[in-house]
Amino acid sequence: MAAGMLLRGATLLDGRRWEPQSDRDVVIEGGRITAVGKGCSAAQTVLDCRGLTVMPGxxxxxxxxxxxxxxxxxxxxxxxxxxxxxxxxxxxxxxxxxxxxxxxxxxxxxxxxxxxxxxxxxxxxxxxxxxxxxxxxxxxxxxxxxxxxxxxxxxxxxxxxxxxxxxxxxxxxxxxxxxxxxxxxxxxxxxxxxxxxxxxxxxxxxxxxxxxxxxxxxxxxxxxxxxxxxxxxxxxxxxxxxxxxxxxxxxxxxxxxxxxxxxxxxxxxxxxxxxxxxxxxxxxxxxxxxxxxxxxxxxxxxxxxxxxxxxxxxxxxxxxxxxxxxxxxxxxxxxxxxxxxxxxxxLGLDHEIGTIDVGKAADLIVVDGDPLADVRILADQARIVAVIARGRLLRCTHPARVTGLSGRSV
Ligand SMILES: [Zn+2]
The missing domain is CATH 3.20.20.140 (Metal-dependent hydrolases)
Incomplete structure (x- = not known):
């Protein structure tokens, strides 16, 4: 099995177009986003994001x-x-x-x-x-x-x-x-x-x-x-x-x-x-x-x-x-x-953060709900299901959705 982390089946807000893209996978390796698409191959750690929104940190x-x-x-x-x-x-x-x-x-x-x-x-x-x-x-x-x-x-x-x-x-x-x-x-x-x-x-x-x-x-x-x-x-x-x-x-x-x-x-x-x-x-x-x-x-x-x-x-x-x-x-x-x-x-960091694109730092959040429908949900910590910073899963309130997490760094 490959190393890294796979966010599977998310509704994606990539930070460039503010239209939800359904059933998208995001692959993270070495602290960076290495693939965004559908049907990405399984990584060591899988975070089941079906029904959840993934957007830039x-x-x-x-x-x-x-x-x-x-x-x-x-x-x-x-x-x-x-x-x-x-x-x-x-x-x-x-x-x-x-x-x-x-x-x-x-x-x-x-x-x-x-x-x-x-x-x-x-x-x-x-x-x-x-x-x-x-x-x-x-x-x-x-x-x-x-x-x-x-x-x-x-x-x-x-x-x-x-x-x-x-x-x-x-x-x-x-x-x-x-x-x-x-x-x-x-x-x-x-x-x-x-x-x-x-x-x-x-x-x-x-x-x-x-x-x-x-x-x-x-x-x-x-x-x-x-x-x-x-x-x-x-x-x-x-x-x-x-x-x-x-x-x-x-x-x-x-x-x-x-x-x-x-x-x-x-x-x-x-x-x-x-x-x-x-x-x-x-x-x-x-x-x-x-x-x-x-x-x-x-x-x-x-x-x-x-x-x-x-x-x-x-x-x-x-x-x-x-x-x-x-x-x-x-x-x-x-x-x-x-x-x-x-x-x-x-901040002059648009080459590194701010959108979900291959090559950028893996700074992402997983949200329970649609921020486009109600932006205020982002202020409700219970709706921030997971926080990933530089490829590390720092917070996940739904541990049952994570499989294969051996270390915190991917
Ligand atoms: Zn001030």
Whole structure:
């Protein structure tokens, strides 16, 4: 009998065409997809997927693995580093168990997620593939300074800060273009790093073959970041029509992070959140939905991001964002693409993940139900029957469906 794993008889959503293909087999060997079709020969391990959907592993383009999602984020920013690392490892595992096989962690203290990425890659810790920014770069006193961001001023200062992140092992550069909700004393609408500073930061990232993401909420800051050549606008709460058109033309992604505001507003001060956080979230919430619809009308590309780790926005609940995006007007098929193929393209990993194709990494999930009919089922962990990451079967809630599983690695 051949080695490897066979997913037999699945309804396939391959991540390219969002039409179910029935009775398909997927063969996995050496951590990669080696065949997709009908009547593939039996492998050592067979997972019976008849009546189930197989689709690409989900991708969250905006998380913070080092923080919990508790209300006291200012205290968490001062927790001892070793404790923060253990915490991040737990969050990585929770995320993977929920079917997210790749995340982009956009800002964590002290390079914790750079080292966590290595620990996951070496098999020391169970977690998703991690793309990480290291420290976000903000102006002196800018959004995030209390959470361990790297403060930098002037184009040369930002260049140096970007170079430090690259030296420390960052995969992507995060630049703070405006104020934000969680930092006291700054306003989401206010521009922060200037266009010249953003341009310098983007140039240093691109020179090194890395992408750059901007935390950008107010209109002027969003525009500055887009004109500076940023690859993705994170949040984008006050997006103007002409900037949206510019994003569509340039291929700049929007990562809307609905989950962040929704969870803050669903819990409020009675759950322990500071007054200023709830007030700011309430102020920007309506604008966020309108901006998202403006982006869709202009044809802006969208990738899924939750901002998991922000208050009550828990690691492992990442798929809630799909429901929020659909509710705000994104067609279901596009929401699924935003969580798979589009996200992979934003991360520059579309040659490796995001679709089910021969030669790609075997990052797959097996779902009980049809996500095209109801995208919200992906947020129900009981419906995620199996998670396969880099060819390893990490979670299977229907063990009777598996035969011949001798080791966890195929
Ligand atoms: Zn964030």
């Amino acid at each position: 989900l991708i969250d383009c905006h998380v913070h693995l080092s923080v919990t999602g508790g209300p006291d984020f200012l205290r968490e920013a001062r927790d001892p580093l070793a404790f923060v690392a253990w915490r991040a490892a737990k969050h990585a595992r929770d995320t993977l168990q929920a079917g997210f096989t790749t995340v982009r962690s956009l800002g964590d203290r002290d390079y914790v997620t750079v080292h966590l990425r290595e620990a996951v890659a070496e098999g020391l810790v169970e977690g998703p593939r991690i793309v990480t920014a290291g420290l976000p770069i903000c102006m002196t006193g800018g959004h995030g300074w209390l959470f361990g961001s790297r403060e930098a001023d002037g184009a040369d200062g930002v260049r140096q800060a970007v170079r430090e992140q690259l030296k420390a092992g960052a995969d992507v550069i995060k630049l703070i273009a405006t104020g934000g909700v969680l930092t006291p004393g700054v306003q989401p609408g206010a521009p922060q790093l200037t266009r010249a500073e953003l341009e310098a930061g983007v140039e240093e990232a691109h020179k090194a073959g890395r992408r750059a993401a901007a935390h950008a909420q107010g209109a002027e800051g969003i525009r500055n970041a887009v004109l500076a050549g940023i690859d993705s606008i994170e949040h984008g709460f006050y997006l103007e029509e002409d900037t949206a058109s510019l994003m569509a033309t340039r291929g700049t992604y929007l990562v809307p992070t609905f989950s962040a505001l929704r969870n803050i507003l669903a819990h409020g001060t009675s759950a322990g959140l500071a007054e200023y956080v709830v007030q700011k979230a309430a102020t920007v919430s309506t604008a966020q939905v309108e901006s998202f619809q403006r982006a869709l009308a202009a044809g802006v590309r969208v990738a899924l991001g939750t901002d998991a780790g922000t208050p009550f926005n828990y690691h492992g609940a990442n798929a809630q964002e799909l429901g929020h995006m659909v509710e705000a007007g994104l067609p279901v098929a596009r929401a699924l693409a935003a969580a798979t193929s589009e996200a992979a393209t934003l």
